Amino acid sequence: MxxxxxxxxxxxxxxxxxxxxxxxxxxxxxxxxxxxxxxxxxxxxxxxxxxxxxxxxxxxxxxxxxxxxxxxxxxxxxxxxxxxxxxxxxxxxxxxxxxxxxxxxxxxxxxxxxxxxxxxxxxxxxxxxxxxxxxxxxxxxxxxxxxxxxxxxxLGSPIWGREITAGLLPPEARLDTSAISFSKGCYIGQETLSRIKSAGKLNRKLAPFQVLGFLAAGDTFESDGIPCGTITSVAPSGQYALGFLHKSGFGKSHFTVTERPASQLTLKEKA
Incomplete structure (x- = not known):
């Protein structure tokens, strides 16, 4: 236990x-x-x-x-x-x-x-x-x-102050999978969140990564020289990280840390 x-x-x-x-x-x-x-x-x-x-x-x-x-x-x-x-x-x-x-x-x-x-x-x-x-x-x-x-x-779990912050759209932090009901009645903000679900469009989304090399929260990452996102949390072991992947990186799975070119990130499925 x-x-x-x-x-x-x-x-x-x-x-x-x-x-x-x-x-x-x-x-x-x-x-x-x-x-x-x-x-x-x-x-x-x-x-x-x-x-x-x-x-x-x-x-x-x-x-x-x-x-x-x-x-x-x-x-x-x-x-x-x-x-x-x-x-x-x-x-x-x-x-x-x-x-x-x-x-x-x-x-x-x-x-x-x-x-x-x-x-x-x-x-x-x-x-x-x-x-x-x-x-x-x-x-x-x-x-x-x-x-x-x-x-x-x-496990890819966001927390307040890191991945979850005031002002974000909840689906950006994947909260639509655990903290939003799309089958109940109206609530404040429902129209916008329902529209996001219907359109399926976001400018960024939270993503879990495996890490090769040194990484710190706040580091940015890129692919082929194009900025693709920012790291929000790094596991104490240094093996895993969470960060927001911008739409410029959608569809890609391998990234280089901008501040540390020797460090690499691989997009992984949520554990």
Missing amino acids: ESFPLETPGLIEVRGPDAVRFLNGQITQDARNLGDATRASCITDAKGRLQFYVEILQSPKADPCLWVATRFDEREEILARLDRYLIADDASLEDLSGSWHRLRADSPGLPDANFSRTSTWPEPNWRDYWFDFLPTSPAPAPLSPTEIEERRIR
Whole structure:
């Protein structure tokens, strides 16, 4: 069994008869029938550009009650964003940040946890365990930050601040495969994102690479002297990387690092 270090996320509760309908009008993901699942989602502006990247889950309460989990320092901005559009719906918002703690583990169960949900971590069998107290016992087999970063990049998983940043179009970071529902009703930014899906056109997209040679985040790469993109993350081992591939590089698979011509990149399938 392995686990992530315990964290205290920002947590917004959306509660009431219209909680699901209201939240579905604010986020890109489908908040219906969550059941045991945790789902990644985006909050976008009217032009479909990313404002926040969050996770949604059913709270342990029996009545219509959903949680929006986010980075702790974003909780007030997200609460204000949701509250701005809460007008006619019979729903309420509450900031629960600091009262619940989360441990991510590839374990079928942790006896001290209040409840658990499936995890958005890209490896199978991982779950998020929630505690309404701060556990005093050490986390089981916690992964180091270096191990987490190595796996994340090898698996092609984007994170906030690197591949996921405010203002990008979510499909650029491949979030359309995990954080956007194209079958639910309207939400803020839906028209733009649906148009992108229909046209299938992007100026850049996130890509995973295998690396030969030295590489650093921020390095650019090219093919036949034509600039093709920028690296966002490099695995601690130096073997894998993530970066944005510009349309000038679409259809190509081998690249040279502009700043280090001896270093080579090969486009690889997402693990």
